[in-house]
Amino acid sequence: MHLEIQSERNGSGGSVVLAGRFDAHEAEPVLTSLTALLADGVSTIGLDLSRVDFIDSTGLAVLTRVMKRARESGGDLVLVAPSTPVRVILELTALDKAFVVSEVGPDIAVGH
Amino acid sequence: MHAQPSVAAGDRMPAAFERVREALVELSRVWIESGAESVLIDDGKGCHTVAGSATSDSIRLEARLDAFDPPARLIVAGIDSEYARSRLEADARLLDGLAVARTQLSNTTAALVEANDQALAFYHLATGTSSSLSVADIVDHLAEEARGLTGAPAVAICVPSLPDTLCGDREFARVLVDLVRDGVGTESGMVRRHSSGLNHDVLIVPIGHEQPGRLILAGPAGGRIHTPTQKLAAAIAGHLGGLLKLARTHQRELADAMLRHDVEAASMLAGQVLPRRSPTVPGLDVHARNQPARLASGDYFTWTMTERGLIFAVGDVSGKGLPAALVMTMLATATTAAAHRDRTGNPAHILAEINADVYEYLSDSGVFVTTAVCSWEPRSGVVSVVNAGHSPVLTVRRGQVEPVPPHVPPLGVLPCVDAEVASFRLEVNDMLLLGSDGLVEQENADGMQYGQDRLAEAVVRSGTTTAVGLVDELFALLQSHSGDEPQDDDRTLLVVRRTREAP
Numbered sequence: 001m002h003l004e005i006q007s008e009r010n011g012s013g014g015s016v017v018l019a020g021r022f023d024a025h026e027a028e029p030v031l032t033s034l035t036a037l038l039a040d041g042v043s044t045i046g047l048d049l050s051r052v053d054f055i056d057s058t059g060l061a062v063l064t065r066v067m068k069r070a071r072e073s074g075g076d077l078v079l080v081a082p083s084t085p086v087r088v089i090l091e092l093t094a095l096d097k098a099f100v101v102s103e104v105g106p107d108i109a110v111g112h
Numbered sequence: 113m114h115a116q117p118s119v120a121a122g123d124r125m126p127a128a129f130e131r132v133r134e135a136l137v138e139l140s141r142v143w144i145e146s147g148a149e150s151v152l153i154d155d156g157k158g159c160h161t162v163a164g165s166a167t168s169d170s171i172r173l174e175a176r177l178d179a180f181d182p183p184a185r186l187i188v189a190g191i192d193s194e195y196a197r198s199r200l201e202a203d204a205r206l207l208d209g210l211a212v213a214r215t216q217l218s219n220t221t222a223a224l225v226e227a228n229d230q231a232l233a234f235y236h237l238a239t240g241t242s243s244s245l246s247v248a249d250i251v252d253h254l255a256e257e258a259r260g261l262t263g264a265p266a267v268a269i270c271v272p273s274l275p276d277t278l279c280g281d282r283e284f285a286r287v288l289v290d291l292v293r294d295g296v297g298t299e300s301g302m303v304r305r306h307s308s309g310l311n312h313d314v315l316i317v318p319i320g321h322e323q324p325g326r327l328i329l330a331g332p333a334g335g336r337i338h339t340p341t342q343k344l345a346a347a348i349a350g351h352l353g354g355l356l357k358l359a360r361t362h363q364r365e366l367a368d369a370m371l372r373h374d375v376e377a378a379s380m381l382a383g384q385v386l387p388r389r390s391p392t393v394p395g396l397d398v399h400a401r402n403q404p405a406r407l408a409s410g411d412y413f414t415w416t417m418t419e420r421g422l423i424f425a426v427g428d429v430s431g432k433g434l435p436a437a438l439v440m441t442m443l444a445t446a447t448t449a450a451a452h453r454d455r456t457g458n459p460a461h462i463l464a465e466i467n468a469d470v471y472e473y474l475s476d477s478g479v480f481v482t483t484a485v486c487s488w489e490p491r492s493g494v495v496s497v498v499n500a501g502h503s504p505v506l507t508v509r510r511g512q513v514e515p516v517p518p519h520v521p522p523l524g525v526l527p528c529v530d531a532e533v534a535s536f537r538l539e540v541n542d543m544l545l546l547g548s549d550g551l552v553e554q555e556n557a558d559g560m561q562y563g564q565d566r567l568a569e570a571v572v573r574s575g576t577t578t579a580v581g582l583v584d585e586l587f588a589l590l591q592s593h594s595g596d597e598p599q600d601d602d603r604t605l606l607v608v609r610r611t612r613e614a615p
Binding site for chain 2: 068092094
């Protein structure tokens with residue numbers, strides 16, 4: 001199974017939509033596209049996880065890494081509308097307490 | 113009229129007689145011509161007619177055939193005389209002698225073929241010892257071989273990533289290389305002496321299919337390079353191509369083997385950070401097991417006896433394999449060190465200490481670590497748990513299984529952790545189970561996870577009364593759940609059980 005990554009920039013914000021299975025095999029491309037946005041001056045990224053049907057610990061580690069980098073430069077990585085499997089694992093690891101999780105779409109999420 | 117000698121198609125000659133078949137048929141023909149009704153052989157299993165036909169009451173003469181195994185008999189029917197007897201005896205000796213000679217010949221031929229094969233194999237070994245020679249040595253060797261076999265005054269071999277190999281008249285060989293480099297209009301093939309400008313034919317042969325290498329050789333001054341030399345050169349270049357491929361494959365395999373060895377050694381060393389013996393703690397029965405999915409585990413467990421009681425923990429580094437195992441050793445050590453330093457007996461304090469020690473390292477490594485750190489205070493019998501993103505953590509009290517949910521994210525996510533402590537008094541037979549997600553997320557052939565509910569059910573149903581018994585049982589149940597499916601993730605389980613013994 002494959003993970004689709006759609007990334008776009010709007011102003012100082014960026015939005016990335018992931019769809020599919022987010023595991024160790026997909027860690028590198030996701031990290032690359034998210035850090036590319038940060039390097040490009042985007043401070044806050046809305047990451048749509050509504051169509052991610054699986055995430056493993058390596059995937060979560062990538063999100064953590066990007067979140068920490070974004071916060072260092074005054075921005076954030078906002079997890080948008082995580083799917084049920086993602087939500088379950090975020091709760092199971094208490095990572096929902098570390099991330100800003102938003103229910104609204106990435107376009108709106110990156111606005112603030 | 114006498115019957116014509118023949119071997120009936122249905123009456124096959126026994127295999128042992130095949131080597132003397134011609135002689136047997138010929139002498140049978142002569143017997144029939146001299147008035148015999150038939151000639152037969154008896155190979156110990158039965159009679160076979162070689163020529164003619166005989167009635168069962170015909171008179172028979174017999175002679176032993178000793179060179180056959182088992183001994184056989186040559187039989188002539190319908191004839192009897194002193195002469196016939198001695199002639200039959202002579203025929204038998206003739207067949208014996210022939211059989212022995214034919215056997216020796218075939219043995220000798222086989223031995224010769226074998227010896228020739230060995231000589232050939234030895235030649236290949238001696239010339240192309242690609243496993244022990246370097247690529248450069250092989251090229252040198254073949255260049256000499258090409259010069260010797262073709263009688264070329266100069267030979268050059270150009271192979272990418274190696275300096276050019278020149279042999280014979282080296283200066284001339286250098287000219288040949290330059291000729292090809294400068295592009296005489298051909299990448300391979302023959303450049304006749306009128307167009308080479310050297311008064312020599314120059315032959316350029318590609319080496320192998322994959323390497324863009326060239327074997328270049330010069331013909332005699334003023335003479336031609338003839339077809340046999342071209343074929344020889346092509347054969348040498350082909351052979352060299354094969355040897356180079358073999359040598360490179362071998363070198364790659366050597367490098368791979370060294371890497372595998374390093375990975376195995378490192379995995380073994382990483383695993384040694386885990387305690388090998390259960391701690392002896394009055395009032396507690398403690399046992400843990402770790403089963404890596406690959407060579408090395410990113411899970412760990414650890415325990416330390418301090419003046420305030422037993423500190424124990426289980427953790428799981430994100431990711432798998434050796435990279436996770438390297439981080440794991442760091443975490444196991446940091447946990448033990450923080451437990452030793454601790455004077456509070458409060459696992460929240462120990463967790464904060466560990467995070468302070470490893471946060472930067474984990475940030476740089478891009479990983480996080482889920483962990484549950486616990487302390488057991490012998491006097492009160494109270495066990496305290498802090499859970500940083502870890503699961504499953506289960507208490508089993510009076511047969512009831514309850515999860516201890518995480519209160520803070522894993523280590524390495526936030527710079528500071530301020531965890532809530534969950535405390536329970538452990539009564540006799542109450543237990544605390546610290547697992548890792550590999551224990552509950554293992555899938556079976558239908559893609560169904562083992563799951564925390566099934567784990568809890570198995571714990572309740574278990575009849576075992578020891579920590580090690582429960583660990584054994586749960587690992588076995590998990591194995592039967594996964595069946596032939598590969599192990600998805602590292603599996604760890606630490607069981608702490610309150611015993612009757614006074615702490």
